[in-house]
Amino acid sequence: MTNKEKLKKAIEQDINPKDCYKEIINKIEREEKMKKKNNNLWKWSFVPICLVTIISGVLLINNSKELNPNINIPNIETKDNVSLYINDISKMTQGVLRSDTDVKITNIENISYFKEIAGIKIPSDLDNKEAHEIYVKPDKDSQEYNVLQSYVVNYSNTENNRNIIVSFSKDNKPIRDYYFSEEGSKMSKINNIELKIFKYDELYFTEFNYEGINFDIETSKITEQELTDLLLSIIK
Amino acid sequence: MTSQYNLYKFNGIYDKTHLDLLKYVVIKCHNINDTNDIMQETYLELWNILNKRDLSNINIKSYLIGIANNKIKKHYTLLQKLKTISLSQTNDKEIELIDTIEDKMNINDIIIKEDNWNTVWKYIKSKKNQDIPKVFYLYYKLELSIKEISKELKKSESYIKHLIYRTLHELQDNFGNEGKYNDK
Numbered sequence: 001m002t003n004k005e006k007l008k009k010a011i012e013q014d015i016n017p018k019d020c021y022k023e024i025i026n027k028i029e030r031e032e033k034m035k036k037k038n039n040n041l042w043k044w045s046f047v048p049i050c051l052v053t054i055i056s057g058v059l060l061i062n063n064s065k066e067l068n069p070n071i072n073i074p075n076i077e078t079k080d081n082v083s084l085y086i087n088d089i090s091k092m093t094q095g096v097l098r099s100d101t102d103v104k105i106t107n108i109e110n111i112s113y114f115k116e117i118a119g120i121k122i123p124s125d126l127d128n129k130e131a132h133e134i135y136v137k138p139d140k141d142s143q144e145y146n147v148l149q150s151y152v153v154n155y156s157n158t159e160n161n162r163n164i165i166v167s168f169s170k171d172n173k174p175i176r177d178y179y180f181s182e183e184g185s186k187m188s189k190i191n192n193i194e195l196k197i198f199k200y201d202e203l204y205f206t207e208f209n210y211e212g213i214n215f216d217i218e219t220s221k222i223t224e225q226e227l228t229d230l231l232l233s234i235i236k
Numbered sequence: 237m238t239s240q241y242n243l244y245k246f247n248g249i250y251d252k253t254h255l256d257l258l259k260y261v262v263i264k265c266h267n268i269n270d271t272n273d274i275m276q277e278t279y280l281e282l283w284n285i286l287n288k289r290d291l292s293n294i295n296i297k298s299y300l301i302g303i304a305n306n307k308i309k310k311h312y313t314l315l316q317k318l319k320t321i322s323l324s325q326t327n328d329k330e331i332e333l334i335d336t337i338e339d340k341m342n343i344n345d346i347i348i349k350e351d352n353w354n355t356v357w358k359y360i361k362s363k364k365n366q367d368i369p370k371v372f373y374l375y376y377k378l379e380l381s382i383k384e385i386s387k388e389l390k391k392s393e394s395y396i397k398h399l400i401y402r403t404l405h406e407l408q409d410n411f412g413n414e415g416k417y418n419d420k
Binding site: 013027 | 244357377
């Protein structure tokens with residue numbers, strides 16, 4: 001190795017984009033954790049305020065009439081073929097569980113027709129559509145990501161940050177980078193298919209198997225009605 | 237998948253832009269030791285923006301350079317800037333007049349122990365005139381020509397040459413066989 005190469009190597013060791021990237025990702029993870037902690041702190045400080053408000057409300061109601069026993073109405077929607085129970089993660093003990101999976105995501109340039117989601121009902125404002133393939137390594141020691149794990153179709157509205165991400169695969173459960181604790185969660189039922197629906201802030205998440213296909217759906221800023229319509233358009 | 241999807245987009249942008257941005261930050265920063273910090277601050281800001289709005293229809297390189305510019309401005313207080321400028325400001329013409337160093341010196345002619353090169357780079361980075369580590373980075377790492385470096389740093393070619401050859405002599409004196417930093 002020449003002196004020029006040795007100096008180049010020393011510079012690369014010091015100013016190294018790979019290390020810089022790792023540091024950025026670490027900071028992003030730390031920031032995300034802090035945000036969640038702060039959210040929890042805010043929630044806990046919110047509890048006494050709510051208690052005071054509820055007690056004041058109760059006293060006020062008691063003065064005029066008897067307490068209505070149905071103050072906490074469960075978040076359940078029941079129709080003939082739809083029985084929804086939204087599991088609110090912020091009220092559950094375990095909350096969000098992180099999962100780090102090594103994947104390679106490739107763009108599908110020409111979005112092909114997916115029979116699995118033909119007829120899917122997407123709100124009309126989500127006019128931006130992108131599709132990807134998720135690849136994983138066949139084993140830990142392998143360097144190549146050559147096993148197709150799942151497909152992902154992302155419908156979004158770039159103006160208002162609303163989006164729906166539908167992942168599906170016949171052979172695998174689609175991968176996600178976090179999971180919701182199922183402790184104490186309750187089932188929903190759509191057209192006799194059981195599924196669990198979770199909510200966290202403005203996010204809904206559900207996964208289910210329909211006609212041999214594993215689905216994983218995540219939405220952001222979508223209403224409960226839009227979510228129901230979407231699920232009904234897949235689980236027919 | 238939202239954060240994973242954003243991370244995918246972020247990784248794509250990082251891959252496409254980090255080399256150009258690194259060069260920009262090296263050229264514009266006041267101290268080369270701050271490069272990593274400014275790079276991190278810039279990409280963290282990008283991550284936060286990416287989570288709030290869609291950036292697919294903009295020129296991402298120009299956008300990142302804009303963020304980096306703001307980060308550089310914030311990174312240095314006025315006092316720091318003044319200190320750096322007063323310590324490192326050099327008159328190109330003056331250098332040409334006093335410079336008698338032969339400019340044919342080659343880095344490969346210097347005999348320096350193999351494991352001393354990290355110390356050599358640290359020594360270069362510690363120079364008060366921060367144009368020196370910048371020039372070394374651009375010349376030896378990015379392999380730009382003296383003409384290109386002169387254009388990037390907006391300094392004369394003779395000034396760039398002078399910095400390189402004078403520093404090479406210093407390296408020989410300090411890290412060569414009889415040098416005080418030579419780890420015998």
